Amino acid sequence: MPVASTIKEAMTRSSWIRRMFEKGAELKRIHGAAGVFDFTLGNPFPEPPPAFFDGLEELAARRHDGVHRYMPNAGFPEVRARIAHKLDQDGVFPGIGERHIVMSVGAAGGMNVTLKTILNPGDEVIVFVPYFAEYLFYITNHGGVPVLAETDGSFDIDLDKVAALINPKTRAIVVNSPNNPTGRIYPEASLRGLAALLAACEKRVGHPIYLIADEPYREVAFIPKLPPTPAALHPNSFLCYSWSKSLSLPGDRIGYVAVNPQIDDAPSIVDGLTFTTRTLGFVNAPAVMQLIVTKLLDVTVDMGWYRSRRDRVLAGLRQAGYDVMTPEGTFYVFPRAPGQDDVAFVNHALSERVLVVPGSGFGRSGYFRISYSVDDRTIDGGLEALARVRRSGSA
Numbered sequence: 001m002p003v004a005s006t007i008k009e010a011m012t013r014s015s016w017i018r019r020m021f022e023k024g025a026e027l028k029r030i031h032g033a034a035g036v037f038d039f040t041l042g043n044p045f046p047e048p049p050p051a052f053f054d055g056l057e058e059l060a061a062r063r064h065d066g067v068h069r070y071m072p073n074a075g076f077p078e079v080r081a082r083i084a085h086k087l088d089q090d091g092v093f094p095g096i097g098e099r100h101i102v103m104s105v106g107a108a109g110g111m112n113v114t115l116k117t118i119l120n121p122g123d124e125v126i127v128f129v130p131y132f133a134e135y136l137f138y139i140t141n142h143g144g145v146p147v148l149a150e151t152d153g154s155f156d157i158d159l160d161k162v163a164a165l166i167n168p169k170t171r172a173i174v175v176n177s178p179n180n181p182t183g184r185i186y187p188e189a190s191l192r193g194l195a196a197l198l199a200a201c202e203k204r205v206g207h208p209i210y211l212i213a214d215e216p217y218r219e220v221a222f223i224p225k226l227p228p229t230p231a232a233l234h235p236n237s238f239l240c241y242s243w244s245k246s247l248s249l250p251g252d253r254i255g256y257v258a259v260n261p262q263i264d265d266a267p268s269i270v271d272g273l274t275f276t277t278r279t280l281g282f283v284n285a286p287a288v289m290q291l292i293v294t295k296l297l298d299v300t301v302d303m304g305w306y307r308s309r310r311d312r313v314l315a316g317l318r319q320a321g322y323d324v325m326t327p328e329g330t331f332y333v334f335p336r337a338p339g340q341d342d343v344a345f346v347n348h349a350l351s352e353r354v355l356v357v358p359g360s361g362f363g364r365s366g367y368f369r370i371s372y373s374v375d376d377r378t379i380d381g382g383l384e385a386l387a388r389v390r391r392s393g394s395a
């Protein structure tokens with residue numbers, strides 16, 4: 001058997017995403033790409049802002065100062081200092097310094113580095129359902145055990161459910177807000193409730209329970225005031241951030257892990273993150289990207305582009321009779337699957353050449369996810385096709 005059994009098993013578990021990808025490829029072969037409405041990929045569609053390309057040109061001219069050499073594994077000190085200054089200035093982590101920032105290969109790299117640093121074999125990590133499916137792999141990659149906490153009817157945190165899951169093996173909890181796949185932004189009261197619960201449980205179990213805030217969608221938010229990051233509310237915490245969405249740079253793989261300056265034993269935690277950045281083979285985050293993004297700390301792509309698409313998709317879905325909650329952020333909507341059987345619905349949608357992901361792929365059946373970070377043709381044609389699916393109603 002060429003592939004390790006653990007990987008083979010993991011690949012089987014992740015089969016939804018792969019199956020949709022394969023179905024999409026098959027449909028595109030038969031009908032041509034223009035005849036298929038693909039809402040599956042969570043891929044930022046807008047190009048990066050002009051200032052990004054200016055930064056690239058500026059760096060292309062730097063041919064003699066060694067910017068492309070190896071650097072400290074945590075990243076360029078001046079880059080980390082600028083990010084820390086910004087987080088301090090914005091009141092995210094008062095008192096944070098360069099020493100609390102480790103540059104990462106996207107949020108995914110940051111999550112893996114963080115989990116590798118804190119997990120002992122068999123440690124449990126709580127994840128809210130529905131979840132970004134990759135979390136399960138990130139956790140098991142490093143010997144952890146994912147433990148699933150259902151959210152409530154509006155996809156908000158259910159504190160009683162979390163409380164019931166915490167035990168001496170609990171090492172961490174992942175909080176993703178704005179949330180993929182639901183688009184939910186957890187209200188401040190829920191986040192404060194969670195922080196209070198974690199503080200009480202830490203006392204009971206006698207060790208830190210780390211809160212890992214995964215926030216690649218931080219700026220893709222459509223509410224007037226974003227609540228604080230949950231990482232600011234619980235001292236033993238990490239903020240995993242990336243510019244994949246805010247600057248549309250997912251292919252360039254750049255982000256950071258910010259360690260809460262109040263974390264227990266910050267120096268050894270940061271040493272651990274730096275070491276795992278090296279030993280997981282990232283070595284360091286991409287040099288050119290580190291230098292560019294720190295010049296763009298106040299720049300984002302036009303979030304109005306996402307908002308207007310969200311509104312179009314919501315209006316189209318509701319007009320067609322779908323039951324869908326208004327997402328407060330990200331570029332996903334997560335409607336109920338008519339008839340409740342999400343897999344049957346997704347297959348029905350395929351017959352109209354529409355590709356969406358069943359909620360089962362995120363641990364919550366009875367729903368489906370649409371990514372509206374797509375072109376106008378897909379939105380307009382896809383909404384018409386989804387209306388036909390709803391009307392023919394066999395699902």
Ligand SMILES: Cc1ncc(COP(=O)(O)O)c(C=O)c1O
Nearest residue numbers: 042106107108132180216242244
């Ligand atoms: C919830 C969530 N976390 C992490 C990531 C990974 O982001 P990055 O490209 O920054 O690694 C994604 C990507 O879509 C995501 O949806």
